[in-house]
Amino acid sequence: MIEKIAESFYMITLPMPFRLKHVHVFALVHDGSVSLFDTGMNTPETFSTLDESLKSIGKTIRDIDRIFITHFHTDHCGIAGRIQEISGAKVAMSEMDARRIYNDQKKGLDFDQVKIFYREQGLREKIMDDLLELLSSFRKATIPFKVDTSLEDHGSQKVGDREFEVIPVPGHTSGQVCFFFRGEGILLSGDHILPEITPNLSPDPYNPGFRPLKSFLDSLGQVEDLPVIKVYPAHGDPFSNLKARVEEIREHHRERKSLVFESVKGGPKTTFQVSLDIFGQDLPEFDQFLAVNETYAHLIELEEEGLIKQKKIEDLVIHSVV
Ligand SMILES: [Zn+2]
Numbered sequence: 120m121i122e123k124i125a126e127s128f129y130m131i132t133l134p135m136p137f138r139l140k141h142v143h144v145f146a147l148v149h150d151g152s153v154s155l156f157d158t159g160m161n162t163p164e165t166f167s168t169l170d171e172s173l174k175s176i177g178k179t180i181r182d183i184d185r186i187f188i189t190h191f192h193t194d195h196c197g198i199a200g201r202i203q204e205i206s207g208a209k210v211a212m213s214e215m216d217a218r219r220i221y222n223d224q225k226k227g228l229d230f231d232q233v234k235i236f237y238r239e240q241g242l243r244e245k246i247m248d249d250l251l252e253l254l255s256s257f258r259k260a261t262i263p264f265k266v267d268t269s270l271e272d273h274g275s276q277k278v279g280d281r282e283f284e285v286i287p288v289p290g291h292t293s294g295q296v297c298f299f300f301r302g303e304g305i306l307l308s309g310d311h312i313l314p315e316i317t318p319n320l321s322p323d324p325y326n327p328g329f330r331p332l333k334s335f336l337d338s339l340g341q342v343e344d345l346p347v348i349k350v351y352p353a354h355g356d357p358f359s360n361l362k363a364r365v366e367e368i369r370e371h372h373r374e375r376k377s378l379v380f381e382s383v384k385g386g387p388k389t390t391f392q393v394s395l396d397i398f399g400q401d402l403p404e405f406d407q408f409l410a411v412n413e414t415y416a417h418l419i420e421l422e423e424e425g426l427i428k429q430k431k432i433e434d435l436v437i438h439s440v441v
Pocket of ligand 1: 190192291310
């Protein structure tokens with residue numbers, strides 16, 4: 120599905136076999152070429168939908184000469200390598216996230232390290248095995264590609280006669296960026312700001328000092344005052360009330376943090392046990408993993424505030440009030 124959002128600027132909706140079922144990518148046509156913002160997953164359906172969508176505007180995958188990526192998750196750049204192979208497109212993404220892909224692909228996620236971390240948080244062994252399998256399948260789902268430009272600087276990029284700003288918004292991943300077209304008030308928000316849900320916050324196994332919740336909340340401040348007319352998220356419908364949405368998201372995390380604090384006040388617990396208080400007992404396995412990540416992100420902020428502390432007891436990390 121393809122929809123025009125501005126002159127020579129299109130939103131293409133690509134299928135996804137799980138969860139949110141779709142991801143939006145954006146195509147900017149200039150001087151006969153196409154710049155693509157995010158790519159979708161590496162599946163035959165993504166390829167054919169992208170191809171058909173571009174053909175409907177008189178372009179093909181071969182015309183893609185640049186790819187700009189918001190973050191390293193497979194639904195955002197999984198098929199970039201295949202496009203690059205076909206068209207020779209140059210790829211730009213943040214160095215932080217490029218390194219994440221490189222580390223994952225070269226060494227393979229350091230499963231022992233990941234396992235130790237989640238075991239300490241109290242995640243059940245069975246969930247962990249399924250989880251590692253899933254993470255490894257995600258890794259395989261991204262075709263390796265070469266990154267030509269790093270997007271670390273808060274710089275401007277030029278595509279045809281359009282200019283856009285790259286805005287680093289660490290949180291959902293440590294290298295996530297948004298793209299802002301000031302002239303038209305268009306914000307491509309990636310997964311940073313979504314209309315219905317908040318992006319999952321999880322620790323970065325290669326960057327232990329990373330505080331996902333604090334970074335994410337700081338990054339909301341990076342975009343809320345921009346003169347945005349319309350936000351185009353990677354998932355869900357475009358929307359215009361950015362400031363109101365930012366406030367809602369802040370409120371959501373304030374509430375969640377106080378629930379996490381209440382849970383720990385009820386007695387010492389592992390991260391997993393706290394997550395059961397917050398998210399309930401009946402989550403599917405992968406969601407239990409996401410719930411532990413999200414809970415962990417809040418626990419470490421409560422700890423920073425001096426309200427709770429953690430202690431290792433045998434092989435488990437236990438949180439309790441100070
Ligand atoms: Zn994502």
